[in-house]
Amino acid sequence: MSENLIEFNNISKFFGKVIALKDVTMKLKKGEIMCLLGDNGAGKSTLIKTLAGVHRPDEGEIIIEGKKTVFDSPKDALDIGIGTVYQDLALVSLMSVTRNFFMGREPLKGIPFIKTFDIEKANKIASERMGQIGIDVRDPSQAVGTMSGGERQCLAISRAIYFGAKVLVLDEPTSALGVHQASMVLKYVVKAASEGLAVILITHNVHHAYPVGNSFTVLNRGRSLGTFNKKDISREELLGMMAGGEELDKLEVELKEMGRLNS
Amino acid sequence: MSDKAKSIASKKSFDQDERLQKVSKLRLLLNRPELGALGGAILVFIFFGIVAGDTGMFSAYGMLNFLDVSANLGIIAIAAAMLMIGGEFDLSIGSMIGFAGICIAIPAIYWGWPLWTSIIFAFAMAVLVGYFNGILVVKTGLPSFIVTLAMLFILRGATLAITRLITGRTQVPGLRVLIENDPIAWIFATDTFTWLFNWLGSMNLIALRTDGTPLATGIPPSVIWFIAATLFATWILMKTRYGNWIFASGGDKNGATNVGVPVGRVKISLFIGTAVAATVFATIQVLDAGSADTMRGNLKELEAIAAAVVGGCLLTGGYGSAIGAAFGALIFGTVSMGIFYTDVDTDWFKVFLGAMMLIAVVFNNYVRKRVTESK
Numbered sequence: 001m002s003e004n005l006i007e008f009n010n011i012s013k014f015f016g017k018v019i020a021l022k023d024v025t026m027k028l029k030k031g032e033i034m035c036l037l038g039d040n041g042a043g044k045s046t047l048i049k050t051l052a053g054v055h056r057p058d059e060g061e062i063i064i065e066g067k068k069t070v071f072d073s074p075k076d077a078l079d080i081g082i083g084t085v086y087q088d089l090a091l092v093s094l095m096s097v098t099r100n101f102f103m104g105r106e107p108l109k110g111i112p113f114i115k116t117f118d119i120e121k122a123n124k125i126a127s128e129r130m131g132q133i134g135i136d137v138r139d140p141s142q143a144v145g146t147m148s149g150g151e152r153q154c155l156a157i158s159r160a161i162y163f164g165a166k167v168l169v170l171d172e173p174t175s176a177l178g179v180h181q182a183s184m185v186l187k188y189v190v191k192a193a194s195e196g197l198a199v200i201l202i203t204h205n206v207h208h209a210y211p212v213g214n215s216f217t218v219l220n221r222g223r224s225l226g227t228f229n230k231k232d233i234s235r236e237e238l239l240g241m242m243a244g245g246e247e248l249d250k251l252e253v254e255l256k257e258m259g260r261l262n263s
Numbered sequence: 264m265s266d267k268a269k270s271i272a273s274k275k276s277f278d279q280d281e282r283l284q285k286v287s288k289l290r291l292l293l294n295r296p297e298l299g300a301l302g303g304a305i306l307v308f309i310f311f312g313i314v315a316g317d318t319g320m321f322s323a324y325g326m327l328n329f330l331d332v333s334a335n336l337g338i339i340a341i342a343a344a345m346l347m348i349g350g351e352f353d354l355s356i357g358s359m360i361g362f363a364g365i366c367i368a369i370p371a372i373y374w375g376w377p378l379w380t381s382i383i384f385a386f387a388m389a390v391l392v393g394y395f396n397g398i399l400v401v402k403t404g405l406p407s408f409i410v411t412l413a414m415l416f417i418l419r420g421a422t423l424a425i426t427r428l429i430t431g432r433t434q435v436p437g438l439r440v441l442i443e444n445d446p447i448a449w450i451f452a453t454d455t456f457t458w459l460f461n462w463l464g465s466m467n468l469i470a471l472r473t474d475g476t477p478l479a480t481g482i483p484p485s486v487i488w489f490i491a492a493t494l495f496a497t498w499i500l501m502k503t504r505y506g507n508w509i510f511a512s513g514g515d516k517n518g519a520t521n522v523g524v525p526v527g528r529v530k531i532s533l534f535i536g537t538a539v540a541a542t543v544f545a546t547i548q549v550l551d552a553g554s555a556d557t558m559r560g561n562l563k564e565l566e567a568i569a570a571a572v573v574g575g576c577l578l579t580g581g582y583g584s585a586i587g588a589a590f591g592a593l594i595f596g597t598v599s600m601g602i603f604y605t606d607v608d609t610d611w612f613k614v615f616l617g618a619m620m621l622i623a624v625v626f627n628n629y630v631r632k633r634v635t636e637s638k
Contacts, residue, residue: 075523090521092514094581094634095507103511104523106504116502143634159522 003066005030005198006082006167011060013046020046023060024224026217028167033189033199034227035209037242038219044171044202047219051169051200052084053077064167083165087172089156093145097137100144101126101159129158133188150181154188161192168192168199174208186212206242210235218242296575297587299626303573303619304590307597315604323460323469323479325604327486333596334489335544337589339563340570341489341496342540344588346533347571348500350513350580351400351407353537355392356567358418360560363389363545365426368435368555378438379447385542392418393538397531407534415564423557439553451488451543452550454481485547489589492540496585509533514581569616570595573623577631594619 004027013021021043028034038044049055050062053071062069064080071077077084091100102122109118123140130137135151144152153173160168170189174182190212193199203209209216216233218225218241225241311320319325339356346353366385370376376384396414400407426433442448457480463469464477471477500506511519512526520526541560549555572578573594574587595616602609 074521078523086521088515088518090515090518092511092518092581094514094577094631095510099507099510103507103519106507108504115504117504117507119502145634 004028004063005065007063008051009061009063011047011050011057011062013050013055014058019222021050021057022223024219024222025060026224026227028198028200030196030198031193032214033193033201033212034215034217035213036200036202036217036219037204037206037209037238039204039242041221042219043222044204044219046222048084048086048169048171048202051077051082051167053082078163081164081166082169083160083163083167084169085153085156085160085171085173087175089152091144091152091156094143096141097130097144097147097155098122098126098140101129101155101162105163125162129162130155133158133191148181149177150184153177153181153185157185157188157192161197166197168197169202170199171202172204173201174203174205182208204242206235206239210238296582296584296627296630297590298575299623299630300574300587300590300594303594303623304597307594307601311597311601311604315601318604320601320604323463323477325600327479327483329597329600331483331485331596332600333593334483334485335547336563336566336570336596337489337592338485338492338544338547339537339540339567340574340588340592341492341585342533342537343564343567344571344574344576344583344585345496345500345509346537347568347576347578348513348580348583349509349530349533350516351530351533352411352568353396353534354408354411354564355396355414355418356537356541356564357560357562358415358422358564359389359392359538359541360545360548360563361422361557362392362418363542364549364555364559365422365435365557367546367549368438369426369429371441372435372437373429378441378445382447382451382546385546386539389538389542390535393535394531396538397534400534401527401530419557419561426555426557433557434554435556436554438549438555442550448550451484451546453484455484455487457481483551488543488547489592492543493585493589500585505529510581512580566595566616569620572627573619575623575627575630577627578624582631582634591623 006028008024008026011021011024012019024043024047026034026036036044036047046055050057053074053076056071062071069080071080074084090103092103095103098119099122102117102125107118107121107125108115109121110116126140127137130140133154135154144155147155157168157170157173168189173185173189177185186208189199189201201209201213210230213230215227215229216238217227218238220242228238315321320329339360343353343356363385366388367378367381370381370384371378392414396407396411399405399410403410423433426435442452460469460477460479460481464471464475469477469479500509508519508524508526508529511522511524512529516526541563544563545555545560548559570591571583571588572591574584574589574591576583576588598615599612602612602615
């Protein structure tokens with residue numbers, strides 16, 4: 001597969017005088033995981049919202065499967081197969097696993113005009129889907145609030161895939177998770193990619209991104225510092241680039257000095 | 264019995280899963296929102312059974328009395344509960360009752376409209392008021408508490424002003440004669456199962472008047488409406504897509520919007536629901552009393568919310584049940600009537616109402632923690 005599934009060419013987005021994104025370019029193939037790295041305020045959120053159809057880019061073009069595409073609404077992006085999993089996951093913790101899984105897209109049964117929510121079918125699909133990623137939902141009517149953070153993340157991802165995502169956009173999927181939970185989510189992301197999805201993983205955690213990513217795009221103050229293949233860049237180089245290496249160096253020096261003072 | 268116990272005990276020791284299953288079923292029951300209200304209702308009946316069991320409270324006539332009061336409250340409590348599950352409040356329910364009352368009475372008595380057209384007119388006004396409440400809350404993002412508090416004053420004031428302007432009084436009597444032969448009024452004004460009560464009377468099983476007809480003539484229309492509303496609301500919440508949207512809208516507005524739930528439309532429809540329920544309440548009462556009163560329904564919005572809360576609805580939305588609200592209304596109706604059959608001064612009713620609400624809120628809070636606690 002040489003064809004790019006999704007291309008961002010010189011995307012810019014301005015909010016009044018603020019330049020949120022400038023000339024950002026990135027490309028993604030099927031089965032590939034691209035990690036979008038950047039510190040707070042680098043423009044990650046704006047880029048995600050542009051991908052998800054919330055914002056329209058002021059400059060540049062989005063090309064999907066070779067065709068130039070304009071999203072007028074988040075629904076357009078969804079319909080074309082861009083599944084975005086936001087940081088808040090869009091899960092309601094008081095509602096059951098099944099009711100969350102099918103929220104807004106409930107399967108129906110019955111006669112026209114008196115269609116009811118086919119909860120048996122929904123339960124079955126939700127259990128199956130969660131089972132496939134190794135999460136044993138004993139009771140799909142249990143509240144999502146009883147699940148762990150990693151399980152919730154997996155539920156949200158699984159839901160996006162079930163509803164036809166070809167490109168999966170994950171916003172900080174591991175940021176609030178412990179090591180074990182994070183690795184569970186990352187494993188699932190790799191599995192999804194191996195089944196043919198393209199994944200854009202947004203994170204500021206290089207340690208989570210490096211093991212799973214095929215390529216890395218680094219954002220800094222609204223501009224892309226470039227896209228790098230894994231073989232061309234080391235974890236440390238990425239980390240340095242992301243935080244603006246100087247700053248970390250400075251921090252290191254400062255810390256050393258403090259240590260000297262204390263001793 | 265002891266054999267069964269033994270077999271269960273032996274199963275327990277061998278089959279760990281069996282035990283887990285049992286626990287989770289018990290937990291499932293404990294986690295239902297209506298559990299508290301059901302328990303409360305049972306306690307209330309046991310209490311009055313002991314204190315007032317021999318007073319006539321539990322005669323056919325006495326029971327219909329407190330069921331009628333419960334049912335009227337229940338009709339609005341169920342709509343209030345659904346709105347609360349959807350994450351909003353409606354404080355204008357009580358005022359809407361008064362307003363709907365004069366919307367029926369003034370056209371029927373002063374403008375010569377047939378009764379059925381004025382009833383339809385009242386429901387049309389309810390849809391408008393509900394829509395206005397809803398669109399205001401959804402478009403401005405203001406708390407529904409404030410928006411509907413404003414509507415409470417506007418509707419109550421308008422009801423009083425319009426009625427005085429047109430009639431010079433605050434009451435509009437004279438509706439009773441119009442009920443007969445009206446094509447719609449009977450839906451709100453007919454006692455049902457009268458044959459059953461006649462039969463019970465003829466068998467001397469229930470109390471009779473001096474002329475031989477039973478004291479309790481039939482099931483009042485409020486009770487039928489109440490039962491129908493409970494079933495309909497429960498069906499919607501548990502079995503339909505729209506029901507799932509109600510929970511989602513109240514549970515997490517942003518999340519629901521992100522996955523495509525039309526949160527605005529859901530909320531507006533729920534506001535229309537509370538206004539329509541208030542109008543059902545008003546129609547039943549106005550036709551029963553034969554007159555409209557500008558103060559009808561005063562403070563009913565708070566009782567409706569109280570019943571919904573006792574019934575397990577969370578004030579923050581996203582959780583609750585229509586059956587719970589129905590039991591909540593049953594508790595209030597039973598106590599408000601039952602207190603007359605005891606030696607307790609009726610002044611204590613409000614104290615009970617407040618205490619009940621406090622207990623319910625504390626209990627609900629505990630339930631929510633149980634439901635959302637991590638594994």
